[in-house]
Amino acid sequence: MIEETVEIPTRDGFATTFICHPERDGPHPLVLFFMDAPGIREELRDMVRRLASVGYYVMLPNLYYRSGVMELADLPPLEPDAARDRMFGLMNSIGIPEVMADSDALIAYADGQAAASDGPIGCVGYCMSGQYAVNLAASYPARVAAAASIHGTMLVTDRPDSPHVAASKGTAELYFACAETDRWAPMETVEALSQSLAAAGVAAEVEIYPGAEHGFVFPQRALYHRSSAERHWERLFSLYRRRLG
Numbered sequence: 712m713i714e715e716t717v718e719i720p721t722r723d724g725f726a727t728t729f730i731c732h733p734e735r736d737g738p739h740p741l742v743l744f745f746m747d748a749p750g751i752r753e754e755l756r757d758m759v760r761r762l763a764s765v766g767y768y769v770m771l772p773n774l775y776y777r778s779g780v781m782e783l784a785d786l787p788p789l790e791p792d793a794a795r796d797r798m799f800g801l802m803n804s805i806g807i808p809e810v811m812a813d814s815d816a817l818i819a820y821a822d823g824q825a826a827a828s829d830g831p832i833g834c835v836g837y838c839m840s841g842q843y844a845v846n847l848a849a850s851y852p853a854r855v856a857a858a859a860s861i862h863g864t865m866l867v868t869d870r871p872d873s874p875h876v877a878a879s880k881g882t883a884e885l886y887f888a889c890a891e892t893d894r895w896a897p898m899e900t901v902e903a904l905s906q907s908l909a910a911a912g913v914a915a916e917v918e919i920y921p922g923a924e925h926g927f928v929f930p931q932r933a934l935y936h937r938s939s940a941e942r943h944w945e946r947l948f949s950l951y952r953r954r955l956g
Contacts, residue, residue, distance in 0.1 A: 712763060713826070719772070721816040723809070727781060728817065729756055729771040731763040738828040739768040740955035741821045743814060743847065745840030747926075748802045750775055750783050754931045762835075765948055767955070768827040770817050774810060774840075775801050802839050807872050810843045811850050818851070831856035833951045837928065838895075839864055841887070845874035848881035857954035859886040861943055862925050864895040867903045875907040878915060885915035886950050888943050890923040918946070 836844035841863015
């Protein structure tokens, strides 16, 4: 496996981006991996490695670069409530327009790399970034062929770029993994999302993960749910195999 960390120039600065891909048999389909609210950490890099190992050129950008933050663990320690408020502040410092601008730069960079295919793209977003994966599919309807939201938040809002609306603007196959218990994406939101996708005729699956709670895919989290985490990997691999090759 080949790993590197590069500074990719964007509209607003430089996004530090972890990249991983197989050493042989390229070029490999590009997959953009959008982080969750706790940000870049080795746990995410390990997930990128796992995805790359089955044949993809995977990019994990630091979405908090505008705030001058790389890893939250490197920041001065705070009491739990203050640390949570700091994380939410970082999360709310960006939105769909900023991440779409970053994605433009990431895709442009990958298109110049011999190891990355210039064909169909996949993407996946966790937690706060589920909305970004769906909107990337809407922004690149001729290019993004597969997008996944894993315990995503803010999937049904009153904004014009709400994922439940943006989903119909792309041609990608969409997959939504939803925890059975999730205060950030309760069942009424999941049901509204499902109904909207069905009404619009979107090629999408919304799957409920029984017994799982928000954050169930991350091994270092207290709410890690191993069987559900492994199911999410099987679903991702299957989706990308169908749509990216």
